[in-house]
Amino acid sequence: MRYTKYFIPTYREIPAEAEVISHQLMLRAGLIRKLTAGIYTYLPAGLRSIRKVENIVREEMNRAGAIELLMPAVQPAELWQESGRWDLYGKELLRFRDRHNREACLAPTHEEVITDLVRKEIRSYKQLPVNFYQIQTKFRDEIRPRFGLMRGREFIMKDAYSFDVDEEGANRSYEAMYEAYSRIFTRCGLKFRAVEADSGAIGGSYSHEFMVLAETGEDQLVSCMKCNYAANLEKAEVKAPQAAPAEALSSREDEKPLQEVETPDIKTIGQLSDFLSVGPEMLIKTLIYVADGQPVAALVRGDHEINETKLKNYLGASIVELAPPEIIEEATGAPTGFAGPVGLKVRVVADYAIQDARNWVTGGNKADMHLINVRLGRDFQVDSFADLRVITPQDPCPRCGGPIHFSRGIEVGHIFKLGTKYSKAMKAHYLDENGEERLMVMGCYGIGVGRTVAAAIEQNHDEYGIIFPIPIAPFEVVILALQMHEPEVRETAERLYSDLVGKGVDVLLDDRDERPGVKFNDADLVGIPIRVTVGQKGLKNGKIEIRLRNEKESYQVDVSSGTFEVIGIIQKLYDSIH
C-alpha cells in the first residue's frame, strides 16, 4: 500500500475526549473515529488490525471443529420472550418497533437465535455435537460507554455456541474452546491469563475469562505463584479455616463481659477503629442486604470486604442489594451505621473469619452505640458460615496454600458452560439411541475482537505510540522514503516495495512528500513492527536502515540484501510468538 493512495489520518495532539491510552492512540494513529457515544468507525488501518484478529480467530475456531455462520442483528421479541430474557434483560437490550408495530431488538448476543435454529434443524444424536460460531456486530446499550473500543455500545464479537448430547460431551466442547482461545491469544502475540470466573447473568455452572495482562486493566485477577490457580477477584475463593467451627470457637482470647460504649456519630469502620484505638480486624461489619425481598444480615471482619457475588451465589438469590435505610432501621432498630449481630431478628450469615473466638466490637443496634467484648455463641448466633469476602493479598492460594499475586487485566474472551438453561426454555431436544427425547447441553464462547486490539495496545505501547505485535499489526513493514524528490531514494524505495509486495508481505510505502521527522513520528505512532528507512545519507554507502519498533537501535544493511533481510526479520518475529 502506498501512503499517498491510502488513508491514515494521524493526530499530532491528544484528543481531549480520550482517557485511556489505547483510546488516545487509536484516535491519534488514525485507526478509529467516533460517530457518537460508544459507536466507532473503523478506519482502514484499524480495520486491517481487526481483520487480522478475526482471521486468527477464524482459523483457530475452524481448527477446533467449529462451523462459521452469520446470524441477524435484528431479532423479533418473541424469541426473547420465549427464553424469558425479554423481561430479564435490562435497558442494555435496545428495543424498537417496526412499521407493523412488531417488537424487535438489536441483538446483544445470540443464544435465542442459534437455539431456535438448532432445535428446528437438528433432531438426532447422530447430528451432535455441533459448535456454530460467527463474527458479527453486536449492540449493547451500555449505561456508560467509555474507553473507546474497550467498552463500546456497538462492537465486533466472535460468539460460538456448542450443543452436545450430554454433560460429558459439553465438557469436551468446553475444553476444546479453552484450547482454541489459548492458541488465539498466543497467536495474537499477547500476554494473557485464563482465570476462573463467575458465570453471572448468562447463567450456567462454570466459566473462564481470558485476560490480557495490563497495568491499566479494569479487572483484577488473582493468581497463585506456586500452582496454576488463577481467578478473577470476585470469583477467587478464600480458603475455609482448617478447623471445624466447634473447634474454632475454642477460646483464643479470654472472655470478657459484654459492654456498651457510646460512640456519638461514629459510623464507619475507620472512625470506630480510631475512636476505640483497636485494629479493624477486631471489628465486625454488619451489612444488611435484601435478597429477593428478604432482609439478611451478612457479617465480615472489619478489615475485610464483602464479596457480593459470593453472597448472592451462597444465598441462591437472583437479586441481592444493600438494604435501603428504612429496611435497616426495621431490621436493627437503629439508623444506618450502628447495625450489629446481637439481638438481630433477621437471618444472619457470616464469613468464616467471624468464627474466631475473640472479644469482638460490633454495632449496638442503637443510635450512637457500639458493643465491645461481643462473643460468638454467648451474645449472638450465626445461622451459617460461608466464604463471603473478597480475597486479600495476605490470603493463601485456595488450592495449594502457596502465596498469591494480584494483577490487572482486560477481559477479551469468556467461555461458559450453559447446561440446559436455553435448551429447556426453548425446547431444543434431540432423540438419543433409544429414541428418547433429551435436552441438548450447551456452551457459549465469546471474544471481543475490537477489545482485543485495544487490549493489545494497552499492553504494548510507549511514549511515541503503539507497538503492535506483528500478527495483528495493520502492516508488517513500513518503508520510509525520506526524500521522494531524489530519484535514487525514490527508485530504491519503490524497488524494495515491489519486491516485498511480491513476496506477500504487508508493506506500507510512505511515499508522501513530507519531512523525515513527520514520517518517523507517524511510523512510530501507528506502531508498524518493522521500519525500513531509505535515505540519501545511507544510500551514499549503498545502505538502507532497519529498525524494529520494539527496539531502540537501528542497523544498516546493503540495499541489495534489503528484501532478504526484511523477510528474515518477519520470520523471526512470527517465530518468537509461536
Added chain:
RNA sequence: CGGGGCGUGGCGCAGUCUGGUAGCGCACCUGCUUUGGGAGCAGGGUGUCGGAGGUUCAAAUCCUCUCGCCCCGACCA
C-alpha cells in the same frame, strides 16, 4: 439514573466573570526556500461560537429551555 465538567474553524485551546459584533497554536491552500526525528519566510481561506427562545441599541458573553460529549458513581461484560 445521581454528582461534576465541557461544547468557540479539522485538532488543542483563549475569550464568557465585567455585553460592543471572534482570536491563538497546530493543521489546511498558494509561492519560494528547505529535507535523517513533527521546517522557514511571504501570502491566503476557514466559524450558523452545539440548538431554540428571551433580555438588550447591541449577546460567544446575561436568562430560560433543549441537545450532545467527557469524567466519577451506581450498573454491566
